[in-house]
Amino acid sequence: MSAQQGCSIDWKNWQAEIPATLMFIVRDGQVLLIEKLTGIGQGKVNGPGGKIDPGESAEQAVIRECQEELHITPSNPVKMGELHFAMSDIPDIHCHVYMAEEFEGEPTPTREANPLWTKLSEIPFEKMWADDRFWLPQMLDGQKFNGRFEFDLEEIIWQDVQFGEDACALWLGCPLELAK
Numbered sequence: 689m690s691a692q693q694g695c696s697i698d699w700k701n702w703q704a705e706i707p708a709t710l711m712f713i714v715r716d717g718q719v720l721l722i723e724k725l726t727g728i729g730q731g732k733v734n735g736p737g738g739k740i741d742p743g744e745s746a747e748q749a750v751i752r753e754c755q756e757e758l759h760i761t762p763s764n765p766v767k768m769g770e771l772h773f774a775m776s777d778i779p780d781i782h783c784h785v786y787m788a789e790e791f792e793g794e795p796t797p798t799r800e801a802n803p804l805w806t807k808l809s810e811i812p813f814e815k816m817w818a819d820d821r822f823w824l825p826q827m828l829d830g831q832k833f834n835g836r837f838e839f840d841l842e843e844i845i846w847q848d849v850q851f852g853e854d855a856c857a858l859w860l861g862c863p864l865e866l867a868k
């Protein structure tokens with residue numbers, strides 16, 4: 689699966705209904721994941737994150753979501769990628785992905801999430817969204833990326849993931865930031 693072959697999405701004119709974020713905090717050979725208890729992907733393992741509120745930047749949103757979901761505040765988040773999800777059963781999602789090495793607070797279970805410090809060698813891909821295995825290892829290795837996925841329910845039916853600085857040129861950015 690690559691290029692546009694077999695893809696039914698007009699990516700040039702594609703716009704997502706849901707702008708969202710993800711954060712991956714890495715410290716001492718471990719990444720801070722969550723068991724997601726509410727929202728899209730409930731029951732899956734993911735990074736903390738969630739929808740971007742109107743008027744909020746992606747960075748503001750990802751920090752707020754970490755505060756709400758885990759009672760922590762990441763420092764110096766670095767944007768690593770964008771994910772474009774064309775979904776069959778829920779509105780399409782445009783997700784901004786961040787990494788950080790430092791944070792304030794103690795990861796704490798909340799109504800929305802249980803924190804899961806996970807060894808980098810033991811990421812539970814079988815409990816995660818199907819796309820994660822195609823970009824998360826490379827991102828944790830320091831590579832920036834741009835990923836586009838077409839899903840049929842929870843199955844990927846088309847994908848294209850690019851890595852490296854060139855991938856950043858494909859980012860759509862965050863239109864809401866322009867509206868601030």
Ligand SMILES: COc1nc(N)nc2c1ncn2[C@H]1C[C@H](O)[C@@H](COP(=O)(O)OP(=O)(O)OP(=O)(O)O)O1
Pocket residue numbers: 708709710726727728729734736737738739740753773781783817818819820839
């Ligand atoms: C489709 O594949 C996905 N893969 C990955 N890795 N992550 C995804 C995928 N689809 C959605 N996500 C992430 C993006 C966001 O972090 C959440 C969705 O946001 P959520 O529904 O949790 O938003 P909240 O604002 O926290 O929830 P409420 O609207 O219920 O307040 O999933």
